[in-house]
Every structure is written in structure tokens, then in C-alpha cells.
Amino acid sequence: MKKIQSTCNYCAIDCNMDFYVEDGKIVKVLPTRGYPVNDGFCCIKGLSLDKQQTVIKTSPLPKIRQADGTMKEVSWEEGFSHVADKLKELQAKYGQESVAGISTGQLTMEEFAIFGHVMRNYLKTNVDGNTRLCMATAVVAHKQSFGFDAPGYTLKDLELSDTIIFVGANPVVAHPILWRRVRMNKDPNKKIVVIDPRRSETAMNADYWYPVKWKCDLYLFYTLAKVLLDKGYADKEYIKAHTEGFEEFREFVKDFTLDQAKECCGLKPEQIEELAELIHSGKRVSFWWTMGVNQGYEAVRTAQSIINIALMTGNIGRPGTGANSITGQCNAMGSRAYSNTAVFFGGGDFTNPARRARISQVLGVDESMLAAKPTAAYNQIIEGINEGRIKGLWILCTNPRHSWTNNETFASAVKKLELFVVQDIYDSIESAEECTVFFPVVPGIKKEGTYINLERRLSAMRPCLPRGEHEISDYEAILGVGRALGMGDMLKGWETPRDCFGLMKECSRGMPCDITGVTWEGLENSHGIQWPLREGESPKEDERRLYEDGKFYTPSGKARFQFQSPVKNPLPLTEEFPYMFNTGRGSVGQWHTQSRTKEVQFVEDVSAAEAYLFMNPRTAECCRIQENDWVRVYSVNGQNALFRVRVSDRVGEQELYAPIHYIECNRLTPSVYDPYSKEPSYKATPVRFEKEHEKMAGKTDDEMGEEAGVCIG
Numbered sequence: 001m002k003k004i005q006s007t008c009n010y011c012a013i014d015c016n017m018d019f020y021v022e023d024g025k026i027v028k029v030l031p032t033r034g035y036p037v038n039d040g041f042c043c044i045k046g047l048s049l050d051k052q053q054t055v056i057k058t059s060p061l062p063k064i065r066q067a068d069g070t071m072k073e074v075s076w077e078e079g080f081s082h083v084a085d086k087l088k089e090l091q092a093k094y095g096q097e098s099v100a101g102i103s104t105g106q107l108t109m110e111e112f113a114i115f116g117h118v119m120r121n122y123l124k125t126n127v128d129g130n131t132r133l134c135m136a137t138a139v140v141a142h143k144q145s146f147g148f149d150a151p152g153y154t155l156k157d158l159e160l161s162d163t164i165i166f167v168g169a170n171p172v173v174a175h176p177i178l179w180r181r182v183r184m185n186k187d188p189n190k191k192i193v194v195i196d197p198r199r200s201e202t203a204m205n206a207d208y209w210y211p212v213k214w215k216c217d218l219y220l221f222y223t224l225a226k227v228l229l230d231k232g233y234a235d236k237e238y239i240k241a242h243t244e245g246f247e248e249f250r251e252f253v254k255d256f257t258l259d260q261a262k263e264c265c266g267l268k269p270e271q272i273e274e275l276a277e278l279i280h281s282g283k284r285v286s287f288w289w290t291m292g293v294n295q296g297y298e299a300v301r302t303a304q305s306i307i308n309i310a311l312m313t314g315n316i317g318r319p320g321t322g323a324n325s326i327t328g329q330c331n332a333m334g335s336r337a338y339s340n341t342a343v344f345f346g347g348g349d350f351t352n353p354a355r356r357a358r359i360s361q362v363l364g365v366d367e368s369m370l371a372a373k374p375t376a377a378y379n380q381i382i383e384g385i386n387e388g389r390i391k392g393l394w395i396l397c398t399n400p401r402h403s404w405t406n407n408e409t410f411a412s413a414v415k416k417l418e419l420f421v422v423q424d425i426y427d428s429i430e431s432a433e434e435c436t437v438f439f440p441v442v443p444g445i446k447k448e449g450t451y452i453n454l455e456r457r458l459s460a461m462r463p464c465l466p467r468g469e470h471e472i473s474d475y476e477a478i479l480g481v482g483r484a485l486g487m488g489d490m491l492k493g494w495e496t497p498r499d500c501f502g503l504m505k506e507c508s509r510g511m512p513c514d515i516t517g518v519t520w521e522g523l524e525n526s527h528g529i530q531w532p533l534r535e536g537e538s539p540k541e542d543e544r545r546l547y548e549d550g551k552f553y554t555p556s557g558k559a560r561f562q563f564q565s566p567v568k569n570p571l572p573l574t575e576e577f578p579y580m581f582n583t584g585r586g587s588v589g590q591w592h593t594q595s596r597t598k599e600v601q602f603v604e605d606v607s608a609a610e611a612y613l614f615m616n617p618r619t620a621e622c623c624r625i626q627e628n629d630w631v632r633v634y635s636v637n638g639q640n641a642l643f644r645v646r647v648s649d650r651v652g653e654q655e656l657y658a659p660i661h662y663i664e665c666n667r668l669t670p671s672v673y674d675p676y677s678k679e680p681s682y683k684a685t686p687v688r689f690e691k692e693h694e695k696m697a698g699k700t701d702d703e704m705g706e707e708a709g710v711c712i713g
Helices: 049-054 076-094 109-122 136-146 176-183 217-230 236-242 246-255 258-265 269-281 299-312 332-338 353-363 378-386 408-414 430-434 474-485 497-508 601-606 617-622
Strands: 002-007 016-022 025-031 063-065 071-073 099-103 126-129 163-167 191-195 208-210 285-289 322-325 392-396 419-424 437-440 449-452 457-461 579-584 612-615 630-635 640-647 655-659 685-692
Touching: 002 457, 016 049, 025 049, 063 076, 076 099, 076 392, 076 419, 076 437, 076 474, 099 109, 099 378, 109 126, 109 332, 109 392, 109 449, 109 474, 109 497, 126 378, 136 299, 136 322, 163 269, 191 269, 208 269, 217 246, 217 258, 217 269, 217 299, 236 299, 246 299, 258 269, 285 299, 299 322, 332 449, 332 497, 353 497, 378 408, 408 430, 419 430, 449 497, 612 617, 612 630, 617 640
Parallel strands: 099 126, 099 392, 163 191, 163 285, 191 208, 285 322, 392 419, 419 437, 579 655, 612 640
Antiparallel strands: 002 016, 016 025, 063 071, 063 437, 449 457, 579 685, 612 655, 630 640, 630 685
């Protein structure tokens, strides 16, 4: 029996796993002992990676939709040629940016890179990723405040912090390995604080829970900053030595008084003062945020309001501290730094002459062959399709028909495409229903590459099983299309993922995310390596943090206080839509659109088959709703969907909460985005609902006619 160490490619923790293989089959999967991220522990998703070896496809060969609507199986060479010819044809007919791509946070670093090379450098078109749905806010916040997209923490900080503050984060369910690190914290006086509108599973395990009003975090943190300043709790020495813009920030927050707190953010003055005392009394205070902050209409400034608190109290760069964004997907960090979408490979602006010269030198191409600007954002791509400007779309390892906000807009968009390529493990995902080309690719247990987790740690994915006949990886599919496009010498040095890794190393040289000291072989059977690791350096410890020297990546070397007056909620509650619809993870076992976790029988057995939402007992009683009743929820976006009701006091009387794993959820979310990150505002949608009679629950809107229940909003 052979043991192969590889990386779990679900969430951003990137647990390492030991796969025990015999006779071409995985017979056992165990979490890798000694690996600094998970050290012999993992969740049900990682333990179930062996289920991917039984993924049933109709064929490992691509399919092309015919004139009569059927899908015809073809050879890979024909599939590559068909896609390449259609891409060129559409560009010739409609212009360079008439085709686009959407990738994911689940590909390897090398797959991101080659897709960016083919689509952005060669075709000069747009490619965004579904990391736009989860981490774009943190990216922009880091770049504006720190000078680079560089979260400075290590997971070890959770064990070293004496005051752990979670904002819009629910790690008990969404990041159980991260929560384990909290439980490993041996400080008998540690305090766990949760700021969240909902009494989440993490809030239930916290010492303090502050139920901030939905999308009012910005008011809270500006008011909190004023309280800290008024009490003299700012770290003047740190502020003077390592930050800029503080005096302007001090003047700005003077208007955020405690008297306004209840109305503006839903908390009493004494609650905010208590939170200020908790921060002041802590010696090692850490702030952790994720989608509850990132997915909002003023999300970047909200994330930066958390960063500002950490900076002004000196809680950054030291063990157990930091303003720390929790990443969502397994390789979102790789996408952020190495996909050639928003920044060049390894970071840097597309218009920076020095970076253009360096990248062209590394890739061996003329500067004119490089992308000249950042990509259009995800929403602009979907809007471009619906407006008729984009005629071809290639998506990889993502399911936007389900996951995109206001997802009926995506359903409308794909019907207008002349070319719609879906590249995925499964041909059964919702996004594949309307595709014109389907590229079946192998799962992670059959491919190789590199992942970068939420603490900047590179780890190796290595194949555990041999390929079957005609099976290829995402990398090989992209490379095949590139060759069919006629890229020729532009693909020299890109022949394998290992070759691509070498190119990305050189692209990173001299950048904050420098990985020139990392080797392909050195990642195998290792503890992983956090960037930066420059050529000639060796990691002294398994876990390293940034900003310990107080130096940031801005021109001045100082962190910037970033702030802006809160904007008016574009979608407030109204008489017509009096409830706020919130979304998030449902259970530890479920993952995003459930296309992968459906393989895991245990997860399927314990997960509801139908979409459901949580409703407060008083709301349910007032509206004559009982457990498991059907309700039809009507959104301000004009859509409606059916949900089963689960009655729970963990949501407020004006709130409804639904797991994201059901397509009905994002049928209701709006087309509203943060102005800086363009991340969708998933978490606060005004809705109303009606009780649905059981006999009508399976009917369409047209079938229901006048049978709809009485509106109880």
C-alpha cells in the first residue's frame, strides 16, 4: 500500500491528507499528522475525498451541442479546435472583448496562470473568478490599507490571542479547523467575541455576542473608534511610527456618537463601551472577518474599519493579533496573486513599465503580447452578455447558474451566448444545462499543482490515482485550446504544471509574495511554506507572520487609515418588503452549490433535500407559520422562491436566514455591489413572504394563478 500526501481542495484551510492507495484505488484517507494547518484533524469533506474516484461521467471525452439540441461526443482534438475556432470567430465578428472567462478559487495556481495567459495575454479579453464572490473585498481592503494583498497572520495566532473577535464569521460551521485552533488556545482568561446579526453557531460558543443590525458594521466600528479615542486607549507610539492618515481619521470619527448607536447599528451605548473595554484590556487582540463583512454594498470600507481598530490599538504584527480576513475557497489566495486577472502574475499593475518588462522577460514574449489592463469584473461580464456585447463564455470549475447573485440573470445570459463552454468534473451541475460545449476534467485526486491557503501557505497537490483513457486535467484542457488557437512559442515553458510553477516563481521575484525560494520538490511531503520565501532563504519556522517589523508595502512603508462616510442602504426595508433575508453556510458537510458534496452519502443523509430558511418564533406565531410549513419568499429583485420553514430564536423578528446551498437562495439576492471590490451584497435582501399551501408547493408561478396564500408581510 502506497501513501501519498496531498491537499484537500475544498476550503481555504488547505488541510493536508494522506491517501493510502492499493491496486489503483484509494482505500483510506487520513489527515496528515504533523502538518501545521490541521495536524491529524479534518472535517467530513476532506475525509470524503476518496468519493471522487467513483464520480460517474457519461464519458471522459468532450461533448458539443448539435443543431437539434443533442450533445455529440468528440475527440479532445476536435473539442479544442471547435472552441478555439469559435473564440476566434466571435472576436473577429464582434471584437476582442466579445468573449470572456470565469474561473474559480478551486483550481491550482498553475491552472489559474495558464488560463490567464491564454485568455488575458493572447486573446486580450476578460477573465474574472468566483473569488469575486467571496474575497474581492478583502483584496481591495488589504491593497489600499497595507499596499499589497497580504494578510499578515498565521493560524497559530488563534492559539496565542487572549481576545478573539469574529465579525460576520461563523467558523464553527464554515471553518471547523480554524475553530479547532481557537479551542487549542490554553489561555484560561481568553475571551471569544462574536459580532453578527444572527446568533450563529459560533455566537453560541462565544463569551460575548453583539447582535449588530444588518449591514451596520461600519457605524459600529467608527463609533467604537471614537470611544477608544475618547478613553485614551489608542496606541500613540504605534500610530506615529507605523501609520499615516490618523489625524484625519480622528477628526472623521468625532461625529459617531454613542447617542446614535442604537439607531445606527442596533447596539446600546453600554454594549459598545463594553466592547471597547474588552479590546483595551486585551494584550493580544485579534480581529477575524469573512463573508458577513465581504459581501456588502460598502464592504471594503467595513473591512478597513476593522483594520483601523487593529492599527490604532497596535494589534497587528505581533503574535496573537491582527486584522485577519478568513478566506473562503481552497486557492482563492492563488487566484488573487497569480491568475493574471486583476494584477499581473505575482502582483503589480498592468500599466507599471517595470512590471511589464519583468513579466515579458520571464514569459519570453514581447510586452505588446501582455494584458494591458485589469479584467472586467464578474458582474460586468454577466451584464455584457445580457446586453449583447459578449457572445462567448468559458467557465471552469464553478457553477454560477446557482451561485451568482440574482442568479436568474445568469440563466437569461447563457441563452444569449453563441459559445458557452463548461469545464467541470460533473456534467450534472445547473450551469451545464445550457452549455454548447462540455469539457469533462479529472478531480484533484488525479492531478498536480500548487495551492495557497488563507495564511499564505503553499502546499502541493499530487496525483493519488492514475488517469483513465482520455482523461485530462484542467491544465491540459486549457493548454489544448491554447495550442489550437495557434499560440505557438507563447506556450513555450508552459508544457506542464511544473514548468508553469517555475514561471510563476520568476514572476514573483522581488514582489511581496516572492516564492523564488520554494521548489516543486520541496513542497512534496512537506509542512507547506508560507510566502514570502525568497531565493536563498529557508523558513525558520512552520508558521510566520508579516508586519512584525511594522513595515508595510505602501510607498511610505506605513499602513494607511482608510475611511469614508457610510452610504445610505440602497435596499432598506419597506412596508412592502419588511423582512431582511440573510444567507450563509448551512452545515459543516455542505459546500457551496453541493455539486461535490452530493457524492458524500453521509452529507446527503443529514442535509435537507429542499431549500429551507430560519424564522423567529414570534414572527412564525404572528403569521401562523409552523415548523416545516412552506413559504413563498418575494424579493425586492422581482423574483420569488419556495422554502421550508425552520423556527428558530437564533434569528431576529425582522430577519430570515437561508443556507446558500440551494439554488432558490440566490434567486432572491440582488444585483448590488461594493463600488470598490464589485463583490455582491448577498447578505441583506429586503423580502416579504406568504404561507404556501402544501398542495401548491410544487407548482410554478403560472400554475398557481390566483391560488396564492395571503400576504403576511
